[in-house]
Amino acid sequence: MPVQPAKFIQSTFRNGVGSFVQPCTKIVLRYCNWGGSSRGMRKLLNENIRQIAAENPEIEVVVQKKSGHPIVQGFYANGNIKSVCVRNYEPSKILEKISVVRNSSGEKLRKYNRAVESKNESVRGIWSPFHVDAEHRYRI
Amino acid sequence: MFTGPRLAFLSRQSVSKLGMRRSLSATGPAASGAAAEYAQKHTKSKGDPISEDLAATSSALQTLAARLHLKDIPYSTLARTLITDTSGSRFANNSGLAGFGKSLLAFYTYEHFMINYPRLPQRVLRHAVDVYTAPRALAEVAKLWGVQSETRTPFARYLANVKDESVLGRLAYIDAVEAVEPGVTKITDSKTTMHADVAMATFIRALVAAVYAHRGLDGARDFIHQYLIKPRKLDLQSIISISRPTRELAVLCSREGLEAPVSRLMAESGRYSNTPVFVVGVFSGQSKLGEGQGSSLKEARTRAAVNALQAWYLYSPIDPTAPSAAPAAEYKPQPYVDGGEIVI
Structure with a gap:
């Protein structure tokens, strides 16, 4: 057969094209019933916890009592866990951290060295020295 | 190779041959009961039905439904799509649903490629569809949806005092690959075990069938396109090897x-x-x-x-219309007949 599929070519799955599925699946709010650093967290849990859960139906919200500093922990579909320590934080600041955890993709943080990163090839194509006007072409 | 008009015929008339009757495609709340009843009667997967009240207590199911925008599908149906036939659960499993969903998935994926790339050689077409619908691809998608697994045997669950009810919402199967000790992996090939990829794939296939049962054929088509076809990117230019x-x-x-x-x-x-x-x-x-x-x-x-x-x-028509996207009466097949592959 002259034409064959090259089976080693991998395909990519792009979350957000056609549909978007929230990568964050679970958020754990850990607090201590005694410690002073959990004061803000305790206030948040008393007042806002139902609202937080209702606003995020796609995320399982778990409240955990454990001694130590309070943390906000996100569990992601790719298996990663992101923990943020929220000791001595006001409820408003903890809400901010919850939204950071919720909106994260769960990927490891890394440095982007290029201005544009894309999975798609350039629409314009790569510039070619052989397709400029023959007059301006550089000849070796 | 199918041509356009033949696809149109298949999409509307032959659904019953794929494994479920047309009567199931009725939408609305009344259909859900009928669907569950039908699935109970006519599929191989025997077992206790899952009550809606019981399924609604699972937070994993509720969040999964919200993540995939499946609020209109009963939790009981969704719970069933997550029970494979190797799970040993007392509840009805997803094997019947998965069989039907597999056919629907293959049908719409083939349609997508044949309408968009009518000149694709047969082998390349088959491989491209495989890239979209093989267990490996579906397992990747299921993991991205955050589907959790429950791979304990019924005996291990019994010892841990875990009831079948508390497993609902997690994909229940017994893994064929078992790490016995560091460096030693035991692979069992039998009807009582399943590879992880295959288990994940049966869930997605069963989910497609569940969407069909409650949203109808067009709903299932849209679901397949939105969640399985559109997000995947395959560079067709580089998979053709001449x-x-x-x-x-x-x-x-x-x-x-x-x-x-x-x-x-x-x-x-x-x-x-x-x-x-x-x-x-x-x-x-x-x-x-x-x-x-x-x-x-x-x-x-x-x-x-x-x-x-x-x-x-890789010729692609400018504005291709899929036979399944238009009502049967309105669909006009394009008068294009491809010469087929080149024989040298």
């Missing part, structure tokens, strides 16, 4: 009644250096069919022929 491109192009030109292809050098640089570059165009009469560049004349000529053949095989 063994004798110049010869194949010559045969193609003669079959299509075009002038024999001629390769012409269009630009070059550093012919006598150790890094020469040649740009070759392949022409049929006055029209340029393709262009390639390489470090030798032969390489550039071959690349030009490959480029021309890729353009031929």
Whole structure:
């Protein structure tokens, strides 16, 4: 057969094209019933916890009592866990951290060295020295 | 190979042959009870039905439904799609649903490629569909949806005092691959175990069938396109591998009644250096069919022929209409009959 599929070519799955599925699946709010650093967290849990859960139906919200500093922990579909320590934080600041955890993709943080990163090839194509006007072409 | 009109016929008439009756496609709350009743009666998967109240207590199910925007599908149906036939659960499993969903998934994926790339060679088409619907691909998707697994045997669950009810919402199967000790993996191939990828795939297939049962055929089609076809990107240009491109192009030109292809050098640089570059165009009469560049004349000529053949095989109509997207009465098949693959 002259034409064959090259089976080693991998395909990519792009979350957000056609549909978007929230990568964050679970958020754990850990607090201590005694410690002073959990004061803000305790206030948040008393007042806002139902609202937080209702606003995020796609995320399982778990409240955990454990001694130590309070943390906000996100569990992601790719298996990663992101923990943020929220000791001595006001409820408003903890809400901010919850939204950071919720909106994260769960990927490891890394440095982007290029201005544009894309999975798609350039629409314009790569510039070619052989397709400029023959007059301006550089000849070796 | 199917052509357009035949696809239109298949999509509307032959659903019953795929494994479920048309009567199931009725939408609305009344349909859900009928669907569950039907599935209970007519599929191989025997077991206790899952009550809606019980399924609604699972937070994993609720969040999964919200993540996939499946609020209109009962939790009991969703719970069932997560129980495989190796789970040993007392509840009805997903094998019947998965069988039907697999057919629907294959049908719409084939349709997508045949409408968008009508000249794709048969083997490439089959591979492309495989890339979208094989267990490995579906397992990748299920993991991205955050589906959790429950791989304990019924005996292990009994010892841990875990009831079948508390497993609902997690994909229940017994893994064929078991790490016995560091460096030793036991792989069992039997009907009582399942590979992780296959288990994940049965869930997605069953989910497609569940969407069909509650949203109808168009709903299932939209779901497949939104969640499984559109997000996946496959570079079709690079999966076509041609063994004798110049010869194949010559045969193609003669079959299509075009002038024999001629390769012409269009630009070059550093012919006598150790890094020469040649740009070759392949022409049929006055029209340029393709262009390639390489470090030798032969390489550039071959690349030009490959480029021309890729353009031929990956032809895509400007505004393709899928037979399943339009109502049967309105669909007008395009009068295009492809000459098929080139034989050399």
